[in-house]
Amino acid sequence: MTKEWFTAAELAGLDGMPAHATNVTRKAKNKNWQHRQIAGLRGVNFEYHASSLPKETQVALGLEGLDKPVEAENSDSDMVTIQIYSAKAKTWSKARAVAHMMLPKAFLPKPLPHTEQNQLFALEMPDNTMQPTISSGEVILVSKADSKATLSTGLFLVETSTEVTIRRLKPNVAATQIKVCCDSEQYDDETLSKDDFNQSIRVIGKVIGTLIKTVV
Template identity: 25%
Template sequence: MNKNNENIDLDETDTKSIESEKVSVCDESQRTVWFIASELAGLPQMPTSTRRARDELERLLKNRDHLKRKRVGTKGYEYHISILPLETQQSLGTEALEGTQEPKPSYSDLSLYKDFTEEFALIPGYRIQVSAGHGSLNPDQLEPTRHLAFRRKWLKYRGFKEKDLAIVWAKGDSMEPTIHNNDTLVVNMERKKPSDGHIYIFRNGDELFVKRYQSMLGTWRLISDNSFYSDLDIPKEEQYQFEVVGQVVHIAKDLGD
């Protein structure tokens, strides 16, 4: 595998623990100010499910990576109480409230983060599934739900600018075998002029969909790689109804369990 195009999902990347505080434990007599999503789900101002609570914690984190760390002995992450809404903090009791002041990242944490960001660019991912009718992809109006890290050397090699890239997820089987359901798609939103043979995300009304593009004497032919689906021909007089959101320049996928 070429390491130059290696990417890392920060939700699964180990981060160095902040050594100034103990790891939180379930014993009420020893509880500290770090909590995992399952401990917070259902509390005031928090979603009821663990998965949605984790998503909300990532939103509240707002790139303050020193307020998130891996819980020792598990694969999960825990979050500092200072990122939580006040009502949630209060529901955790007086022992937890004593630690609501945001901890300062140590010099070693800052040094590691600086080294990391010098080598990797953090590309924002949005809770959007193309072909699912979730509206337009406009980073100026959306909050990213996570970030994926890509080596800056790879971005330079491909001629990409960090600010032009966004990440969405595929839905459906119309582009199989090239793109499968839930594949991660890196979109270059600077490339809005379609070129034959390449894959783009298009918007028509409130629907986003991904298709391979071909020009046929002025007509746009939007091709599904899955032969079960028919091609869609867009005559020139109707093309104004379609927006080219950007070109799919990288696909990340799981190979199964």
């Protein structure tokens, strides 16, 4: 079978390609090349389909005029497309999807109904406040929050007055108070009334896990 997918490192230095892999990745993002997640590696790692590459690179690979892969049409029922957001945004309104990946459903940390699969997005953990549960840089899968749903105990992507990050929320039985927690012992927990919580914290989505594990 002809090899059709290539990593940035494999493409670096070829005709039509930058000399360094990081610049290949940047070019791929700018040109929106067809890409897929490389299974079994920590973090977000992509390989790119030859049909998206410049003509001179295709010629160098001996793959000129190659058709787009079936995955490009997202027709495979065993795959799910997930938008990847930058973790650098200080407010969620300014957050932008910087890439997307087509992920085998088997790589989701737990089975999800089809409706929730369509609500998934991903981003890198922006800080170390949730260690050891989630380390800085780990790719987190988040299901968009239902504004009508009752808040339950768990990990959530939240926006505060200063940042977008992950917090463990623990509402009391009557839901009149919510404890906002970091899993790292270096940070103190905060208990807010329901009104204060609603005024100071926006829940963006519920964390279901990283690309390789379910979080609890």
